[in-house]
Structure formats: structure tokens, C-alpha cells
Amino acid sequence: MSIAIPEITEKLLAAKAEKGLTFADLEQKIGRDEVWIAAVFYRQASASPEEASKITEILGLDAAVAKQLTECPLKGLGPVVPTDPLIYRFYEIMQVYGMPIKTVIHEKFGDGIMSAIDFTLDVEKEEDPKGDRVKVIMSGKFLPYKKW
Incomplete structure (x- = not known):
């Protein structure tokens, strides 16, 4: 059983790849740790409205994505043993x-x-x-x- 990647995560990762950015690059631009930023991308953490705006502005994504990043996420991988x-x-x-x-x-x-x-x-x-x-x-x- 594989872990389903949320649609918003796919959108964020695609925009990051299109811009040729790493999470370390985003850390420099946003002022938050690269692991925390990745956790926001994978919906394991939530961003403040200001942080979400910075992320989506850098990636060229719209306000609807920024709003989603501020929502409280459902955390964890689920009840299965990870296979990755x-x-x-x-x-x-x-x-x-x-x-x-x-x-x-x-x-x-x-x-x-x-x-x-x-x-x-x-x-x-x-x-x-x-x-x-x-x-x-x-x-x-x-x-x-x-x-x-």
C-alpha cells in the first residue's frame, strides 16, 4: 500500500521543480527551516497567512493554495507500515x-x-x-x- 500524496503537495512540488528550487533555497527566501517548509508542502504542518503568501508568491501559485497551507493538517502517514x-x-x-x-x-x-x-x-x-x-x-x- 503506498501513501497517497495530496493534490496540493503535487502542485507545490511541481512549482518548486519548475523554478529549479531546493528546500534549502526556500529556507533562505522564507526564513524558515527547510524541513519545516517540506512538512508544509506535505501537509504535516500549517503556515501562517504571511508564510503561506511568501511560499506561493515564490512558487507563482495563487491565493487559494496559500489559504490551504494555513489550514490545520491531518498529520501522520496512517496506520500502515511504510514501504518507502x-x-x-x-x-x-x-x-x-x-x-x-x-x-x-x-x-x-x-x-x-x-x-x-x-x-x-x-x-x-x-x-x-x-x-x-x-x-x-x-x-x-x-x-x-x-x-x-
Whole structure:
């Protein structure tokens, strides 16, 4: 089962390709992180009216698209195990390392979670003579569980 790409995402990606832009280019023009901009494109984040206007102006798209980018999205990939090899690897990483990561976080911070709301994610390229490496940096605010 493949993930359905929303029509607006296809429109945004086509306009980005037509302009020959990367998400890093858009980061420079919009003043927001490239991963966040990609999340807006894929309807996993919403933009403010000003951000949506900047995005659509740069891409040459109309106000109707800008309005859609400000709407609260339905987030997540759905209940299926992802089949895209790159996305599946992140799923696999959590299957293998999820409990160890959770345990280390609890040892360092106590009983709580890492926010996915007060959160940033950066993707960097590390050059390596044995083959370039992908460096993913996740940073989320620690949220302790409340006692009542």
C-alpha cells in the first residue's frame, strides 16, 4: 500500500521543480527551516497567512493554495507500515532503538516525553571517505508527566 500524496503537495512540488528550487533555497527566501517548509508542502504542518503568501508568491501559485497551507493538517502517514525504503528505515530505527532511546531519556530527564510540537529537526550531509553520511538531529523540549 503506498501513501497517497495530496493534490496540493503535487502542485507545490511541481512549482518548486519548475523554478529549479531546493528546500534549502526556500529556507533562505522564507526564513524558515527547510524541513519545516517540506512538512508544509506535505501537509504535516500549517503556515501562517504571511508564510503561506511568501511560499506561493515564490512558487507563482495563487491565493487559494496559500489559504490551504494555513489550514490545520491531518498529520501522520496512517496506520500502515511504510514501504518507502528511506521512510521504513526510520520506522526500523524506532523498532530497534526506540526502547533504548526511551530508557536513556528517562535516565537523563526523568519520567516524561520529548515534544514533537516544541521540536526541530535538521538534516545534514557529513562527507566521509567511506561514503557520505546522513546526520539527522532531532531536538524536542522535554515534557515531564504531571502528578495530580
